[in-house]
Amino acid sequence: MCHDARVGFDQYHEPPDELPSETRTFARLCASLTEEAEAIGWYEQRLAIESDREARAVMRDALGEEFKHFSMDLEFLLRRSPLWRQIAQGILFREGDIVEHGEESEEQAVEGAAAEGAAVSGSASLGIGSLKGATP
Amino acid sequence: MSHLLRGHAPITEEGWSLLDAEARERLTPALAARRLVDFSGPHGWKHSAANLGRVRELAGTPVEGVLAARRRVLELVEARAPFSLSRAELRDADRGAGDVDLEALDAAARRIATAENRAVFHGWREAGIDGVADASAHEAIALGEDCQRYPRHVAGAVAMLLDVGVGGPYGLALGPDVYTRVLQTAEHGGYPLLNHLREIVEGPLVWAPGVQGAVVLSQRGGDFALEVGEDLSLGYASHDADTVQLYIEESFTFQVLTPEAAVALSL
Numbered sequence: 001m002c003h004d005a006r007v008g009f010d011q012y013h014e015p016p017d018e019l020p021s022e023t024r025t026f027a028r029l030c031a032s033l034t035e036e037a038e039a040i041g042w043y044e045q046r047l048a049i050e051s052d053r054e055a056r057a058v059m060r061d062a063l064g065e066e067f068k069h070f071s072m073d074l075e076f077l078l079r080r081s082p083l084w085r086q087i088a089q090g091i092l093f094r095e096g097d098i099v100e101h102g103e104e105s106e107e108q109a110v111e112g113a114a115a116e117g118a119a120v121s122g123s124a125s126l127g128i129g130s131l132k133g134a135t136p
Numbered sequence: 137m138s139h140l141l142r143g144h145a146p147i148t149e150e151g152w153s154l155l156d157a158e159a160r161e162r163l164t165p166a167l168a169a170r171r172l173v174d175f176s177g178p179h180g181w182k183h184s185a186a187n188l189g190r191v192r193e194l195a196g197t198p199v200e201g202v203l204a205a206r207r208r209v210l211e212l213v214e215a216r217a218p219f220s221l222s223r224a225e226l227r228d229a230d231r232g233a234g235d236v237d238l239e240a241l242d243a244a245a246r247r248i249a250t251a252e253n254r255a256v257f258h259g260w261r262e263a264g265i266d267g268v269a270d271a272s273a274h275e276a277i278a279l280g281e282d283c284q285r286y287p288r289h290v291a292g293a294v295a296m297l298l299d300v301g302v303g304g305p306y307g308l309a310l311g312p313d314v315y316t317r318v319l320q321t322a323e324h325g326g327y328p329l330l331n332h333l334r335e336i337v338e339g340p341l342v343w344a345p346g347v348q349g350a351v352v353l354s355q356r357g358g359d360f361a362l363e364v365g366e367d368l369s370l371g372y373a374s375h376d377a378d379t380v381q382l383y384i385e386e387s388f389t390f391q392v393l394t395p396e397a398a399v400a401l402s403l
Contacts, residue, residue, distance in 0.1 A: 020150065082178055124138050124371075125368065126163065126367065127367070128164060128167065129170075129177075129364075130174075130175035131170040131175075132171055132172070132174075132175065134164075
């Protein structure tokens, strides 16, 4: 059987051979994050129409897994992208107007990075940051 | 180009990826303090000081009838661990060698992680940093040689924290010697000591190179603040025909905000 050589690599928008390994890893986790978000949406829809109590319990448990996977993917990506992390810190887990927080956070983070002469799209740091809650 | 001058190094992009990945892999398990204290940053290389929110009154002012006070800040310290790599080894890595000798990088990673841990837990006088153990408002508990008594000592530390209203969960930083002893010990009935200690503190147990003895500290947040300017990064210093001189660098400072929130367990 003949396989399309690109099957399984459609998370890349540039030739994978030309991408640094860190960028490929980053892209894989971005794809994983998308898949987890889709799964969360699907389970929410299934739960909305399922009447069997036992089936609902199973799906609710599965939904919890997707929440966990999504959060782990997100944390990984934020650790590898300090600017993204900084913007997210101004938005996540805060009361109030989400859009307002987003605009303020983006402005502060991007202006701050530019003022420090840092590349907005990335950083030369190893991106380790906080390890609270990280697996040893 | 940033001050790290990576673009001047005779190292390919793949080579830098290899070195960054190796450094990250070696640093992450050793950075114990970052698992146990609040982290602020990275605020960038130009960030020079942490705000203390305090002032020092000035006795003299240029004009009569004007009052003045000078802001007090905690300056960040730049910590750098230099190391040297063989250019031949880096060329081998570009050819796909899987056993490149990066021992010097690994040792530098261990040194700077140990320095960060030591500064956080035992202080760094020259950098103006008071450590968690040394700043503790509680009398240190002597661990002793008998591992079977460790649960009693750790529970005693937790009781001391509760007694002054410092809630949990708590974390436990274990110096390498103590950590090894704990791993090797099973209590009567074969229950691993590590698990028992984890149940007592209800939080993480962390292998902490640079820590002497152990430290129990609250994990509720707001008690200990590690402020980072430039987070750990690899930079370039110089090279000759055979070697390239690199370094791992960060800028940081640390404050104990609640001296009552930790208890030292001394050897």
